[in-house]
Amino acid sequence: MKAAKEIWKPETLKELRKSRYRVLPVREEMRKNLMAKLKTGEPLFQDIVGYESTVIPQLENAVLAGHDMIFLGERGQAKSRLIRNLTRLLDREIPIIKGCEINDNPFAPICKSCREKTLEQGDSLEIEWITSERRYAEKLATPDVTIADLIGEVDPIKVAEGKYLSDEHVIHFGMIPRVNRGILSINELPDLAEKVQVGLFNIMQERDIQIKGFSIRLVLDVLIVASANPEDYTNRGRIITPLKDRYSSQIRTHYPVAPAIESKIVEQERRRFEDDGYAVVMPPFMQEIVTQITFLARQSAEVSQHSGVSVRMSISNTECMLSNAEKRAIRLGEKEVSPRISDLPAIISSTAGKLELESFSEDGREDKLIRHLINEAVRQTFDKYFDVGSLAGVVAAFHEGATAIVSDSLPSEEYLRQFSGISDLLARAESFRPQCGPAVLASIVEFILEGLYLHNRVHKEQLGAQVRYKG
Numbered sequence: 108m109k110a111a112k113e114i115w116k117p118e119t120l121k122e123l124r125k126s127r128y129r130v131l132p133v134r135e136e137m138r139k140n141l142m143a144k145l146k147t148g149e150p151l152f153q154d155i156v157g158y159e160s161t162v163i164p165q166l167e168n169a170v171l172a173g174h175d176m177i178f179l180g181e182r183g184q185a186k187s188r189l190i191r192n193l194t195r196l197l198d199r200e201i202p203i204i205k206g207c208e209i210n211d212n213p214f215a216p217i218c219k220s221c222r223e224k225t226l227e228q229g230d231s232l233e234i235e236w237i238t239s240e241r242r243y244a245e246k247l248a249t250p251d252v253t254i255a256d257l258i259g260e261v262d263p264i265k266v267a268e269g270k271y272l273s274d275e276h277v278i279h280f281g282m283i284p285r286v287n288r289g290i291l292s293i294n295e296l297p298d299l300a301e302k303v304q305v306g307l308f309n310i311m312q313e314r315d316i317q318i319k320g321f322s323i324r325l326v327l328d329v330l331i332v333a334s335a336n337p338e339d340y341t342n343r344g345r346i347i348t349p350l351k352d353r354y355s356s357q358i359r360t361h362y363p364v365a366p367a368i369e370s371k372i373v374e375q376e377r378r379r380f381e382d383d384g385y386a387v388v389m390p391p392f393m394q395e396i397v398t399q400i401t402f403l404a405r406q407s408a409e410v411s412q413h414s415g416v417s418v419r420m421s422i423s424n425t426e427c428m429l430s431n432a433e434k435r436a437i438r439l440g441e442k443e444v445s446p447r448i449s450d451l452p453a454i455i456s457s458t459a460g461k462l463e464l465e466s467f468s469e470d471g472r473e474d475k476l477i478r479h480l481i482n483e484a485v486r487q488t489f490d491k492y493f494d495v496g497s498l499a500g501v502v503a504a505f506h507e508g509a510t511a512i513v514s515d516s517l518p519s520e521e522y523l524r525q526f527s528g529i530s531d532l533l534a535r536a537e538s539f540r541p542q543c544g545p546a547v548l549a550s551i552v553e554f555i556l557e558g559l560y561l562h563n564r565v566h567k568e569q570l571g572a573q574v575r576y577k578g
């Protein structure tokens with residue numbers, strides 16, 4: 108029955124009336140669809156991880172209450188994605204008067220040309236069905252966004268054609284009227300000029316729009332959602348108070364509360380390419396190190412916590428680290444790709460642009476900070492898996508003269524050949540992850556060596572692109 112309904116769709120006002128289709132205001136439509144999801148227990152948004160018990164419940168309440176809402180959060184907290192996902196609460200398609208610029212409800216048109224058409228054509232008025240994507244628009248607020256962009260302006264060409272200024276036909280509609288019966292998202296709301304905020308407030312409050320001195324009454328039906336950095340939003344003067352009051356629901360987003368959640372997001376979001384014959388094996392500790400670097404950056408006094416440190420940093424660092432490992436496999440003809448500690452310098456380039464330092468100072472400070480964060484993350488992750496004391500046998504071997512050379516371009520087999528003499532080291536690595544391939548084993552071995560170095564149990568020297576551990 109459902110399928111048949113999808114095939115046939117009313118094409119005229121008469122057919123629409125006969126089908127008993129009910130036009131709902133956008134808030135009611137979203138509420139209806141949310142209630143259906145709540146009834147079946149279906150998760151609201153499947154691809155949003157880590158907000159199940161914090162952000163999502165507030166969002167559900169806001170939708171049920173029919174509120175305009177603002178999401179407050181630092182960068183990289185999936186605010187845009189949350190907002191875009193709201194379109195999933197819209198019906199897949201709704202009917203509008205065919206050709207209408209502002210998605211007029213066939214039963215109650217508000218624009219002048221549709222009202223005229225309805226009078227002329229009556230029941231034979233044509234309608235069309237538009238998808239939910241067409242009922243969503245987003246605008247990045249910048250100081251040069253104008254009232255004309257958001258609301259509309261008088262079109263001089265139409266005036267020149269002889270239409271009177273008092274005639275609504277001379278209006279070129281802006282973004283808000285164009286998403287009538289839909290959702291408009293304004294990102295970084297505090298960056299809007301005050302004058303534009305006033306205009307936005309009027310439209311949210313009164314629902315009618317005023318253009319260039321003359322007021323036309325258009326009772327628009329738009330859910331307005333915004334996002335902002337919390338500090339910019341609460342700073343006095345950045346947002347006019349009445350506009351603030353108009354956002355009935357204020358929802359605070361946050362970074363993942365635990366590294367494991369962030370790792371899960373990385374796993375879901377990182378870019379993947381067609382499998383081209385290489386098997387990528389990510390040792391869990393390497394993923395944890397990358398995620399931990401981001402967590403440490405979020406606690407660092409040297410990093411601007413006002414801007415925040417995006418989850419995207421964990422994602423692009425993971426991608427860079429894997430690419431470096433992949434390059435090695437390609438060059439050396441290895442089939443297994445597994446990142447190791449010596450691949451970590453590859454993430455310096457992907458980290459740099461994503462950290463905003465608290466104060467500007469000498470060159471190279473950022474580099475130093477990132478290296479410090481990497482070391483700290485490796486040490487903490489190492490401590491999670493190993494107890495330095497239990498590695499006394501390995502340390503002893505180094506003090507008796509053993510050395511080990513590692514680098515991001517050395518074959519995995521070469522690692523294993525070098526370390527075959529340090530039996531304790533290989534045994535520990537093998538028991539850490541039994542039956543793994545040489546690339547993973549090499550990665551574990553280097554992890555142990557670096558951990559011992561960071562605990563001052565062995566020495567380390569840089570030999571060009573290589574690193575030598577020694578007693």
Ligand SMILES: [Zn+2]
Nearest residue numbers: 207211218221
């Ligand atoms: Zn219309």
